[in-house]
Amino acid sequence: MKIAVVCYSLTGNSRYAAERIAEGLKADLYPLEPVRPLDPASPMRYVRGGASALLSILPRLKPYDYRSENYDYTVLVFPIWAGRPAAPMLSFVSENTFPPDTVSLVMCSKSGHVRGCMRKLGRYIVGVKKEPGLNLVEPVDASEGTNASALIAYPKELKEHIKQAEKARRSAKAR
Numbered sequence: 404m405k406i407a408v409v410c411y412s413l414t415g416n417s418r419y420a421a422e423r424i425a426e427g428l429k430a431d432l433y434p435l436e437p438v439r440p441l442d443p444a445s446p447m448r449y450v451r452g453g454a455s456a457l458l459s460i461l462p463r464l465k466p467y468d469y470r471s472e473n474y475d476y477t478v479l480v481f482p483i484w485a486g487r488p489a490a491p492m493l494s495f496v497s498e499n500t501f502p503p504d505t506v507s508l509v510m511c512s513k514s515g516h517v518r519g520c521m522r523k524l525g526r527y528i529v530g531v532k533k534e535p536g537l538n539l540v541e542p543v544d545a546s547e548g549t550n551a552s553a554l555i556a557y558p559k560e561l562k563e564h565i566k567q568a569e570k571a572r573r574s575a576k577a578r
């Protein structure tokens with residue numbers, strides 16, 4: 404079973420989560436980088452980042468080696484911007500296609516509200532679901548407690564989900 408973890412992070416939370424998840428899953432990690440990155444220290448990041456996520460202004464990404472056909476499963480780790488997936492992750496999903504039930508989402512935010520995010524991703528990933536996935540609130544600041552135990556439990560839960568989904572696919576084929 405080959406698993407990829409693809410992440411975009413502006414201020415380190417998603418990168419932190421992605422590294423732990425990749426380690427737990429023994430997965431390949433692909434950090435995404437926009438050609439023209441936002442300055443994580445500039446107050447303008449909220450205006451530029453928020454507008455790009457709201458209006459689906461998709462930034463160009465630096466070349467990456469990830470190819471979906473090389474993996475059985477892909478975990479996407481990214482921040483929420485203006486209630487939507489951060490625009491660089493939207494660029495990534497718009498450039499790739501994924502077979503049904505082969506994508507899991509790990510979303511980092513300040514509030515934990517991700518509904519608009521699911522709607523937006525549904526335009527790019529057929530049948531995308533919130534489960535199995537993680538909804539993390541500032542995992543770097545709160546690296547103890549709930550986030551920490553969720554990050555430890557998630558790789559095990561995801562592996563079990565993949566096993567069950569594979570079993571269901573095989574028995575549907577046999578029928």
Ligand SMILES: Cc1cc2nc3c(=O)[nH]c(=O)nc-3n(C[C@H](O)[C@H](O)[C@H](O)COP(=O)(O)O)c2cc1C
Pocket residue numbers: 411412413414415416417418448449450451452453481482483484485486487511512513514515516540541542
């Ligand atoms: C442009 C921008 C917009 C954001 N919008 C939201 C939002 O709508 N809801 C929310 O809960 N957090 C929002 N945040 C906070 C981030 O989602 C949160 O800090 C996240 O953990 C950052 O992940 P990162 O460190 O990997 O970049 C926003 C941050 C930025 C920079």
